[in-house]
Amino acid sequence: MDENLVFDLTRQALWIAVRMSAPLLIVALVVGVVIGLFQALTSVQEMTLTFVPKVALMLAVFWVTMSFMTTTLAGFFTDQILPQIIGS
Template sequence: MNEADALELLRSAIWTIIVGCGPAVAAAMIVGLVVALFQALTQVQESTLTFVPKIVAVFVVLAVGGPFMGAQIYAFAEHVYARIEKGF
């Protein structure tokens, strides 16, 4: 394995992480912005109000997008194992 192979494997791993966790992080960010806007408009400063909707949104996205995320991780694992089998 040379430096180019290692960098390609690292780039592929980082991209898999971004694509795999992106939907859940995006859902949490959007729900967080909506709750923050709601709190700013109504001046309700309840600290638990920020956590519960985010948790629910992330669980829903994980339930719906779980097969997609799992497929991405599985494809990356197959790619790595194929490279190991070929000897890089």
């Protein structure tokens, strides 16, 4: 196994990790900004106001995108990792 191959597989794995985590991180960012603006406008400083909606929406997005994440990770494993294991 060549070191360039290891670097290429690592780069691809990191890119897949970014693609898989992007929907959850985007939802957390948007919900956090919206709730932060709401708290700043209304002067309501309740900690559970930020935590509960963010967690609930992240769980919903995770549930919706779970098939995408599983397909992406399984595809990477079968297309990239398994041929390297079998070939060596």
